Amino acid sequence: MRVTWDGEEIEAREGQTVAAVLTARGVRSWRTTRVAGRPRGLFCGIGVCFDCLVKVNGVPDVRACQRVVADGDDIRPQAGAELPS
Amino acid sequence: MNRVVVIGAGPAGLAAARAAAALGVEVVLVDAGPKLGGQYFRQDALASEDRFSFPGGVEHVPDAAVWAVEPIHGGHRVHLRIGAADDPSRTGRVLETRALVLATGAFDRVLPFPGWDLPGVFTAGGAQAMAKGQGVAAGDRVLVAGTGPFLLPVASSLAAAGARVVEVAEANAAVTGWLSRPRGVFAGWPKLPELARHVSALARHRVPYRSRTAVVRAHGSEWVESVTVARLDREWTPVPGSERRVEVDAVAVGFGFTPQLELAVAARCRIEGGFVAVDAAQGTSAPGVFAAGEVTGIGGADLAASEGAVAGAAAAKRLGAVVDPPLGAMARVRSGRRFAAALEAAYPVRGGWTDWLRDDTIVCRCEEVDLRRLMSAVDERDLGGVRSLKLASGAGLGLCQGRVCGRNVAELAGLDGTAFARRRIASPLRLGELAEAEPEAEAVEVPDRALGQDFG
Numbered sequence: 001m002r003v004t005w006d007g008e009e010i011e012a013r014e015g016q017t018v019a020a021v022l023t024a025r026g027v028r029s030w031r032t033t034r035v036a037g038r039p040r041g042l043f044c045g046i047g048v049c050f051d052c053l054v055k056v057n058g059v060p061d062v063r064a065c066q067r068v069v070a071d072g073d074d075i076r077p078q079a080g081a082e083l084p085s
Numbered sequence: 086m087n088r089v090v091v092i093g094a095g096p097a098g099l100a101a102a103r104a105a106a107a108l109g110v111e112v113v114l115v116d117a118g119p120k121l122g123g124q125y126f127r128q129d130a131l132a133s134e135d136r137f138s139f140p141g142g143v144e145h146v147p148d149a150a151v152w153a154v155e156p157i158h159g160g161h162r163v164h165l166r167i168g169a170a171d172d173p174s175r176t177g178r179v180l181e182t183r184a185l186v187l188a189t190g191a192f193d194r195v196l197p198f199p200g201w202d203l204p205g206v207f208t209a210g211g212a213q214a215m216a217k218g219q220g221v222a223a224g225d226r227v228l229v230a231g232t233g234p235f236l237l238p239v240a241s242s243l244a245a246a247g248a249r250v251v252e253v254a255e256a257n258a259a260v261t262g263w264l265s266r267p268r269g270v271f272a273g274w275p276k277l278p279e280l281a282r283h284v285s286a287l288a289r290h291r292v293p294y295r296s297r298t299a300v301v302r303a304h305g306s307e308w309v310e311s312v313t314v315a316r317l318d319r320e321w322t323p324v325p326g327s328e329r330r331v332e333v334d335a336v337a338v339g340f341g342f343t344p345q346l347e348l349a350v351a352a353r354c355r356i357e358g359g360f361v362a363v364d365a366a367q368g369t370s371a372p373g374v375f376a377a378g379e380v381t382g383i384g385g386a387d388l389a390a391s392e393g394a395v396a397g398a399a400a401a402k403r404l405g406a407v408v409d410p411p412l413g414a415m416a417r418v419r420s421g422r423r424f425a426a427a428l429e430a431a432y433p434v435r436g437g438w439t440d441w442l443r444d445d446t447i448v449c450r451c452e453e454v455d456l457r458r459l460m461s462a463v464d465e466r467d468l469g470g471v472r473s474l475k476l477a478s479g480a481g482l483g484l485c486q487g488r489v490c491g492r493n494v495a496e497l498a499g500l501d502g503t504a505f506a507r508r509r510i511a512s513p514l515r516l517g518e519l520a521e522a523e524p525e526a527e528a529v530e531v532p533d534r535a536l537g538q539d540f541g
Contacts, residue, residue, distance in 0.1 A: 016219060019215070028307070050485045051451075062171040068119060
């Protein structure tokens with residue numbers, strides 16, 4: 001299947017998480033923090049820490065380690081504070 | 086319908102579901118993951134087959150976030166959101182039960198150090214999950230650090246996934262010490278052969294294993310580029326002059342585990358010493374609520390499965406099944422707990438870790454609270470407890486709800502950390518989901534007379 005990362009088409013496999021797709025591509029960080037704008041990526045890997053938040057199909061605050069990719073997913077980095085949705 | 090609801094499909098939850106179903110009781114097994122197994126039996130997410138199967142009578146509900154457990158007359162109501170993780174399209178489901186088994190497991194405890202918030206610093210369990218579940222190594226040159234025997238399988242999974250493990254740093258005495266002393270307190274522990282396999286795998290990959298050693302700092306700007314490793318004294322204070330710099334692109338860190346207590350707290354189970362208190366039938370202080378696995382004490386997969394088998398039988402009995410006491414599983418629980426106690430004594434977290442911190446070291450990752458801000462909140466206000474500490478410092482107020490920082494913050498502030506587990510909404514929901522009407526509860530009949538909680 002194919003998904004897009006920040007607008008660019010990339011390969012993904014059935015069952016992969018967003019975090020695995022990005023890590024396999026060498027992307028280490030996909031979010032900046034609200035206060036200091038520091039880079040963050042995967043930390044706990046099991047859905048506990050909420051550090052690996054990413055935007056999927058326009059929806060922010062999705063845990064990349066928990067979200068399994070679907071064909072055509074539009075995945076984008078998340079910057080600073082996002083409005084609650 | 087009469088049903089046992091089991092929350093968590095790791096070793097404890099699987100065993101509980103099997104035991105209850107074998108006694109002819111309907112079971113609903115709820116889990117956050119897409120596949121059975123939990124963290125320990127993590128399955129290859131890319132494989133199409135499933136390693137586990139069930140006797141009839143078990144409904145497995147995958148991809149389900151339990152966001153609340155609510156005591157009701159005669160039992161509990163369990164609120165779920167089911168579907169793709171954190172997606173607004175998730176659907177609600179509400180289950181009532183008179184016999185609830187909590188097998189919610191635990192997650193890694195990570196102690197803070199300067200630079201631990203850099204991308205490339207992972208929890209040991211996170212690196213393990215990526216390697217085993219997704220076949221991706223956390224980095225090319227990885228250092229594994231922390232304490233306890235769990236560091237060994239993490240290092241060998243990383244090596245198997247293609248990473249070069251440059252070192253394993255154990256803050257306490259070497260795990261390999263008791264592998265070579267078969268007469269020691271760990272003799273007979275069923276995990277010893279497995280650990281011995283990991284040790285020989287690491288020897289094959291020429292991975293140095295060092296005791297009384299820790300990562301005390303991570304360096305880099307956008308991600309981790311190197312770490313400072315230091316020798317520790319008995320209290321874990323770094324030995325001056327022992328620091329050395331190691332080039333890495335990833336670090337996997339784990340200092341034992343923290344139980345996922347919020348559902349037990351919501352169900353009004355008594356917590357003792359940081360874990361859910363249970364009796365010989367795995368019953369908690371809340372009638373109709375049983376607990377099994379790491380929520381009752383950190384003891385590994387075999388102990389968790391034995392506790393699950395006992396809890397599943399006790400839950401079935403609560404619903405009226407005719408049950409002989411599962412004496413074999415109960416005996417395995419008792420011996421498993423002895424090993425768990427020995428393990429805990431051998432791999433404690435010593436207070437010297439606070440010497441690794443600087444004033445500007447982040448202690449709460451979500452709210453970016455550093456040590457200076459935390460300690461000034463502690464010093465300037467008369468803090469009665471965790472709640473006032475959270476409000477005064479901001480630590481623990483973020484999306485992880487203090488799961489990552491709670492115990493560390495409580496230790497720094499000199500408070501009991503259990504209060505961090507009071508989380509009214511156990512798993513974050515979107516506002517739209519909260520606003521949505523919930524489906525009608527799948528109810529159960531409450532019998533006139535209360536049924537027993539134990540095997541007596």
